[in-house]
Structure formats: structure tokens, C-alpha cells
Amino acid sequence: MHPSRLERFLALLVTVFILLVIFLPVAWMVISSVSPREELLATPPHWIPERLDLSNYTDILAPSAESSNMATTFRAALINSIQVASAVTAIGLLLSIPAAYALARIPMRGGRTTMTAILATRMLPAISTVIPLYLVASSLGLMDTKAVLVVLYLSFVLPFNVWILSGFFGTIPREIEEAAHIDGAGRLRILVSVVLPLARPGIAATAIYSFLLAWDEFFFPLIFTSTRDAKMVPVAISEFTGRHAVDFGAMATGGVLAAVPVIIVVLVFNKLIVTGLTAGAVKE
Amino acid sequence: MTHAGTTTKPTPPPKPTRSRPRLALPDSLAGWLLVAPTVLFLAAVFAYPVVSTALTSLQDAKLTKPGEATFVGLENYTDLASSDAFWQAIWRTVYFTVVSVGLELILGIAIAAFISRRFAGWRFLRLAIFVPWAVPTIAAATMFRWIYNADYGALNGLLFQLGAIDQYVPWLADPFAAMNFVIVTDIWKSTPFVVLIVLAAVAGIPGELYEAARIDGASRWQSFWRVTLPMLKGGILLVLVVRTVEAFRVFDIIYILTGGGPANGTLVISYVAYQETFRFFNLGRGAALSFIISLFVLMAALLYLRLLSTRQGETR
Numbered sequence: 001m002h003p004s005r006l007e008r009f010l011a012l013l014v015t016v017f018i019l020l021v022i023f024l025p026v027a028w029m030v031i032s033s034v035s036p037r038e039e040l041l042a043t044p045p046h047w048i049p050e051r052l053d054l055s056n057y058t059d060i061l062a063p064s065a066e067s068s069n070m071a072t073t074f075r076a077a078l079i080n081s082i083q084v085a086s087a088v089t090a091i092g093l094l095l096s097i098p099a100a101y102a103l104a105r106i107p108m109r110g111g112r113t114t115m116t117a118i119l120a121t122r123m124l125p126a127i128s129t130v131i132p133l134y135l136v137a138s139s140l141g142l143m144d145t146k147a148v149l150v151v152l153y154l155s156f157v158l159p160f161n162v163w164i165l166s167g168f169f170g171t172i173p174r175e176i177e178e179a180a181h182i183d184g185a186g187r188l189r190i191l192v193s194v195v196l197p198l199a200r201p202g203i204a205a206t207a208i209y210s211f212l213l214a215w216d217e218f219f220f221p222l223i224f225t226s227t228r229d230a231k232m233v234p235v236a237i238s239e240f241t242g243r244h245a246v247d248f249g250a251m252a253t254g255g256v257l258a259a260v261p262v263i264i265v266v267l268v269f270n271k272l273i274v275t276g277l278t279a280g281a282v283k284e
Numbered sequence: 285m286t287h288a289g290t291t292t293k294p295t296p297p298p299k300p301t302r303s304r305p306r307l308a309l310p311d312s313l314a315g316w317l318l319v320a321p322t323v324l325f326l327a328a329v330f331a332y333p334v335v336s337t338a339l340t341s342l343q344d345a346k347l348t349k350p351g352e353a354t355f356v357g358l359e360n361y362t363d364l365a366s367s368d369a370f371w372q373a374i375w376r377t378v379y380f381t382v383v384s385v386g387l388e389l390i391l392g393i394a395i396a397a398f399i400s401r402r403f404a405g406w407r408f409l410r411l412a413i414f415v416p417w418a419v420p421t422i423a424a425a426t427m428f429r430w431i432y433n434a435d436y437g438a439l440n441g442l443l444f445q446l447g448a449i450d451q452y453v454p455w456l457a458d459p460f461a462a463m464n465f466v467i468v469t470d471i472w473k474s475t476p477f478v479v480l481i482v483l484a485a486v487a488g489i490p491g492e493l494y495e496a497a498r499i500d501g502a503s504r505w506q507s508f509w510r511v512t513l514p515m516l517k518g519g520i521l522l523v524l525v526v527r528t529v530e531a532f533r534v535f536d537i538i539y540i541l542t543g544g545g546p547a548n549g550t551l552v553i554s555y556v557a558y559q560e561t562f563r564f565f566n567l568g569r570g571a572a573l574s575f576i577i578s579l580f581v582l583m584a585a586l587l588y589l590r591l592l593s594t595r596q597g598e599t600r
Contacts, residue, residue, distance in 0.1 A: 277480055
């Protein structure tokens with residue numbers, strides 16, 4: 001059944017409309033970040049700025065003596081966020097790969113209950129655990145540190161990882177494992193030298209997800225951090241709009257710097273991400 | 285030593301028991317050793333805090349006066365239940381959840397169905413769908429706050445130039461309008477997740493089903509209703525659970541866009557819990573609120589899971 005000419009024309013309209021809805025806001029954020037201040041405040045807006053002003057970016061990425069306090073804080077937050085998200089991704093995979101494998105593949109008494117309990121933690125809102133954690137962290141002197149953020153982030157990254165990865169391990173044919181078994185390999189050996197190589201795409205997808213989850217998190221750093229020692233990008237962005245006088249250009253720049261690297265990673269690895277969704281989520 | 289055949293999981297087809305050559309550890313012990321680090325970690329960060337929060341919710345506890353908490357029984361809960369502000373916040377949260385998740389589901393399925401028709405440009409569209417999903421929530425909220433801005437915002441500029449408005453409108457100044465603009469922001473950010481899950485589920489539908497439907501004389505619309513939608517049930521219910529859980533505790537977007545205002549128009553339940561705890565330092569009240577949120581979320585999840593299991597029984 002071939003679509004008629006009218007159908008194809010309407011489809012084109014729909015396609016263009018969806019693309020505009022997706023890209024116009026992002027484009028406006030990018031344009032705002034490189035517009036001079038006086039053009040930002042023009043009414044009606046200068047959709048294309050007459051002059052390009054990259055000072056928002058140079059302030060943050062190549063700070064000089066004149067750079068504002070906010071810009072240097074944002075730079076510190078970028079570095080902190082990269083460090084915390086990387087640590088969470090690495091430790092999260094290290095802990096969740098064996099757990100997800102065991103829960104997906106090894107018959108254990110109570111295995112299903114354990115799986116359910118792990119997934120159920122995702123139902124709890126962060127606010128229902130945050131007060132005791134806050135009190136413990138302050139009595140241990142861990143407030144405003146990146147270490148405490150890594151621990152807190154793992155609390156939501158681990159259940160997510162176990163869920164996605166166990167879906168993945170479930171798709172690996174049992175026969176391959178059994179063959180290794182007959183050859184005398186133990187569980188750990190099977191995991192390391194048979195299952196892991198086969199699950200590489202799933203592990204890569206999980207790594208991307210956990211990095212994104214950590215990069216996106218706002219509530220925990222809002223509560224647990226206060227200075228640039230451990231400030232995260234989302235909190236730094238929120239401060240562009242709140243505490244100080246609003247600087248729309250700097251605010252847009254923060255948004256661009258937080259979003260563009262992630263967009264690029266996601267677009268480059270989009271196939272991997274879909275694979276992850278398919279195996280981890282839909283087949284479950 | 286446990287044997288391969290005696291599994292508890294349904295593994296078709298049942299394998300005959302056979303002896304295994306030298307195993308370093310019994311299987312179940314090895315399994316628990318692999319699971320232990322994750323389980324112990326999660327127990328540490330969840331078990332104590334949840335129990336402690338439960339106890340706090342029964343106390344009159346102030347963050348400013350540690351060690352002076354007094355046991356008040358269910359007073360925090362009964363106070364909330366008899367407060368209009370609490371029920372208004374619940375109602376706003378339900379409104380936000382139902383409208384945004386509902387629209388995201390409808391739009392998501394429609395866009396996924398549209399993409400899978402493979403009109404010109406569908407590959408690019410499928411790739412572009414990833415963009416809002418990738419934009420961090422706070423960045424998206426900040427972007428829309430700037431777009432909605434009353435004095436310099438792009439929405440005002442665009443509508444003014446198109447002649448739709450003759451003067452700039454403070455979009456976020458009206459309580460109900462502000463809530464709907466929050467919803468628009470959430471839809472922009474979260475619909476792609478629905479599209480991606482539905483597309484992944486569509487890819488798993490065997491082509492023979494459509495072939496059979498076509499031979500039986502089904503129209504395209506009929507095969508969508510009778511083949512595609514039933515096969516998508518698992519994916520749709522997954523989306524419903526995940527999105528409802530997230531929407532019911534929405535916080536980030538509200539924090540950036542409106543801060544709960546104007547006139548409490550966007551004051552959703554997790555924002556109330558946040559304010560009680562970290563602005564007014566009423567730990568007991570905050571803890572009670574957080575448990576009520578968990579309860580609602582749990583009820584929604586159980587409802588969906590129940591739907592999922594009965595429906596699966598019918599179709600499989």
C-alpha cells in the first residue's frame with residue numbers, strides 16, 4: 001500500500017512540525033547563549049543576533065581574572081559532575097554486573113524476592129530517605145563532598161543497572177553457558193570469559209544510562225552540597241536563576257554546556273541505547 | 285550441591301538432571317556472593333533511613349532542635365488529612381500526573397506509529413526524538429523558563445510577531461496557567477521516552493501478524509487496534525509505571541520554573557514535603573508527607589502490575 005500524494009504531503013507537515021517542536025527551544029537556548037546582553041533584552045527578540053558574543057563561554061571554559069564568580073563556580077561544577085558521574089558509572093557497573101547476572105541466571109532461593117526488593121527501592125521518593133542520610137552524613141563530616149554524592153547516586157543507579165542488565169543477561173542463550181560448564185568452568189569464570197564479552201553492548205548501554213542518570217540528578221546535590229567543592233552542574237544552573245540577579249545569557253550557556261555533550265553522546269550511541277531499552281525493558 | 289535441572293525459574297524445556305564436573309562453589313552460594321555487595325549496599329542506604337523516617341513521622345521533630353523530638357503518634361498524619369492545603373497539593377499532583385502522563389502516552393504512541401510508517405525523513409525524525417530525552421531535566425526547565433519569560437521571552441516574542449497577542453503576557457503569573465506550562469515542559473522532556481519504548485516494542489512484533497491481518501481483510505486502522513496495540517501492552521504498561529512514579533514526585537521542573545507558585549498554583553506534594561523539611565524544618569511533618577507520597581506511588585504501581593498480569597493471562 002503506497003501512500004497517496006496527499007498523504008505524503010500531510011506526513012511532511014507532521015514531520016516538520018515535530019522537528020520544530022524539538023529543535024526550536026534548543027536552538028533558542030544556543031542562540032541566547034551567544035547573544036550580547038542588550039540583544040537578549042530586545043523586544044521583539046532578535047532571533048538572529050547582529051553580533052556574536054562568546055564571552056559567556058570564555059568566562060566559563062577559559063576563566064580569566066575578570067571572570068565572574070558564577071562562571072568559575074560553573075566551571076568547577078562541570079569538573080565535579082564529570083568526576084562524580086564517572087565514578088558512579090564505574091562503581092555501579094562493578095557492583096551490578098555480578099548481581100544482575102546471578103539474579104538473571106543462577107537459581108537461588110529468594111532470588112525473585114531479592115529482585116523485587118531491589119526494583120521496589122525505585123518507588124521510594126528520595127525525600128523519604130534524605131533526612132536520616134543527611135544526619136548521618138553531617139555526623140560523619142561528609143557534607144559537601146563528592147564522596148557522599150557518589151554513595152547517594154549509587155542508591156538509584158544500582159537498582160536501575162540491575163534491572164537493565166538482568167534483562168540483557170536473560171537474552172544470552174543458556175546453551176553457551178552450559179557448554180562452558182561442561183568444559184569445567186565455574187560460575188565466575190563463565191561470567192568473566194563467556195557472558196561478559198557477549199553482553200558488551202548491554203553493558204555499554206547501561207554505562208551510558210548510569211552516566212546520564214548521575215548527570216541529571218538535582219535533588220541530592222541540592223540538599224547535600226553548598227560550595228564549589230562538590231557543586232554539581234544542575235545545581236549550578238539553578239543558581240543562575242535564583243540566588244543572584246538573573247543573567248539570561250549565562251543561564252542559557254549553562255544549559256547548553258550541560259546538554260550538548262550529552263546530546264552528542266546519545267546521538268552517537270543511539271543504536272546502543274535502543275538495544276538497551278529493548279533487552280532491558282520491553283522483553284522483561 | 286544443587287543441580288541444573290532443579291531450577292525454580294520456568295526454563296523451557298525442563299532439562300534432565302545431570303552431574304556437573306568440578307564446581308568451585310555450590311551454585312546458590314556463588315550466586316549470593318555475586319549479589320551480596322549490591323544488596324548490602326542498598327540495605328545500608330535504604331533500610332535504616334526508611335525505618336528512621338517512619339519513626340520520625342510519628343514524632344514532633346524539628347531540624348533546628350535535634351534530640352528534642354517528642355512522640356505524637358499519628359498526629360502528623362491526622363493533621364495533614366484535615367488540612368485543606370494538603371488535599372489541594374494532592375489534587376494538583378494528581379492533575380499534573382494524569383494530564384502529563386496521559387498526553388505523553390497518547391503523543392508518544394502517535395509519534396511512534398507515525399515514525400514506523402516510514403514517511404520521508406523518518407530516520408532523521410527517529411534520531412531527533414533522542415534530543416529532548418538527552419537534555420538534562422534542569423537544563424530543559426531553565427530553557428523553558430527563559431522561553432516563558434514575561435518581559436523578554438521567546439514565546440511572547442513569537443506570538444506577538446505572529447499577531448496572536450497584542451502585548452506581552454506574563455504566562456506564569458496565573459496559578460492554573462502556570463501548572464499547564466509546567467506540564468508542557470514535562471511533555472517536551474518526557475514524550476521521547478514513550479516514543480523510544482514503543483518503537484522498541486513495535487520492532488519486536490512479528491511481521492506475520494500484519495500479514496495475517498491483511499489477508500483477513502483488516503484495514504490499516506483495524507490492524508493498529510487489533511494487532512499493534514495488544515502487542516504493545518507490555519511496553520505501554522512499563523511506560524505507565526515508570527512515568528507515573530516519576531510524575532507523582534515531580535520536583536526539579538517545579539523548583540526551576542515556578543518554585544511552587546504563583547499563589548501555590550504549582551505546589552505539588554513533593555514540593556510541600558521539601559518545604560516542610562528544609563524550609564520550615566518540620567522533620568516529622570516532612571517524613572509523614574514522604575510516606576504518603578510513597579504510598580500513592582506504590583498504589584499506582586500495584587494497580588498497573590495487576591492490569592499487566594491479568595491482561596497477559598488473556599492474550600498469552
